[in-house]
Amino acid sequence: MPYDPSAFPPFAVTVDLVVLTVRKDALYALVVRRGEPPYQGRWALPGGFVRDDEDLESAAGRELTEETGLRSQALEDQDAGAHLEQLATYGAPQRDPRMRVVSVAYLVLAPDLPSPIAGGDARSARWAATDALLEAADGADREAEEQHVPLAFDHGEILRDGVERARSKIEYSSLATAxxxxxxTVGELRRVYEAVWGVALDPRNFHRKVTGTPGFLVPTGGTTTRQGGRPAQLFRAGGATLLNPPMLRPEV
Amino acid sequence: MPYDPSAFPPFAVTVDLVVLTVRKDALYALVVRRGEPPYQGRWALPGGFVRDDEDLESAAGRELTEETGLRSQALEDQDAGAHLEQLATYGAPQRDPRMRVVSVAYLVLAPDLPSPIAGGDARSARWAATDALLEAADGADREAEEQHVPLAFDHGEILRDGVERARSKIEYSSLATAxxxxxxTVGELRRVYEAVWGVALDPRNFHRKVTGTPGFLVPTGGTTTRQGGRPAQLFRAGGATLLNPPMLRPEV
DNA sequence: CCAATAGTGTCTATTAGACATTATATT
DNA sequence: AATATAATGTCTAATAGACACTATTGG
Structure with missing residues (x-):
């Protein structure tokens, strides 16, 4: 096709973030309250427009820092910080009633933050259990109840895809450490698996499995009793990104 | 953010296709020759602009039909036709020197086509071995050789991601049947795995494994001798999309 | 006959999962 | 002492992988 700037329709491109964390033995997502129409007052995923000269992943990292104060950490990096990867792109013609918007969704896996949310626009941001958010997306009949209001736009669908990605990825990668x-400790890592998968795992078999997988965990030498009981060894994430053999999710 | 149409920079949105097939016991990708600058004369992935009122997946399906005559087949459908799924989105600011373009890449897995390519713009389209295409992307030193010219734009990177997606997805899904x-026959399916993974598999263990995985294969009753030797049972793809247990790729 | 592919059977080392036991902290 | 969690050990059924063997075509 010949180059003709008038031959293609203009799009707005945004990034939306599915920021997941584990707290209170459940999976939580970061949501922000919308201040303007459409969907005014409803909860939505954080996000915003991609700037003129900005890479998509940079835009996702910038939005993450603005909303949470977290530093993003691309796939390569090993240091502390949240894991960030591209999830999928959503571009149905009427997904935003104002105009044609294509949104590139990113998935962020973050540790439970000490301070609730320390970002700029944090007044109207909160952590919400993904269970409740996704229930709302399904059962549209009882929206009147407490938290059972679906997310704005197609963000329920995006969140569902993000949760499913997280559930499957911790099977064959070391991402649960994010x-x-x-x-x-091994017990803390097990509680992550149990929260994300929503199942109970045998602590003894889990311990044998993760400590026996090469490159998954590296002992730091320290111990802790923050969970009560016998002191547990402390570990940090090893260099391995792909787990072989994978962790097996029960009865799938 | 308040709604202000002048507040966001305009983007062009395109779809690019990684169309893979297995022929001659190797993995091949569809490439088209570029007629205009930039990268004039170079090979590129097929693709084009998303239209004003068009869904992203619809645009990918339309481009696929235009280029190959294939009917796309989204994830849900079970009938004959190529498998189509979203791969990833590429939006580096300078990936197209003419303007800011965000490209949503789709992955298509197609059976070996009887006629080479029966599409509209087929004059300058061909199947190319992915090995050669990706070698070119790596070793930029000997571009002078026969096919060792890298693909246009960032299409080498997109192709690499598509091949990697295909390699990993046939492990835990029934997509190899696409x-x-x-x-x-079971032997033909085994040759697909061998071509995509680039390994040799034990025919006897493979047969036991695939026929023992519930929902993977359904016998049609017929037989064929098109491979020579003893007649082989014919199968079609079963309803299962996720394989449990998965096929294991050797020595990964 | 031989060569080629299809299909089934057998053996073994490994492993997932169930569960016992010991260790070391707090209350 | 009672209780909680950590860590290691044992047993068994299931399985991946190696490989023997038979079946059925074409040349």
């Missing part, structure tokens, strides 16, 4: 602080 | 005709 939900943990820099140093963590 | 490379086969409607009816196929």
């Amino acid at each position: 939900f943990c602080p820099a140093e963590f | 490379f086969c005709p409607a009816e196929f």
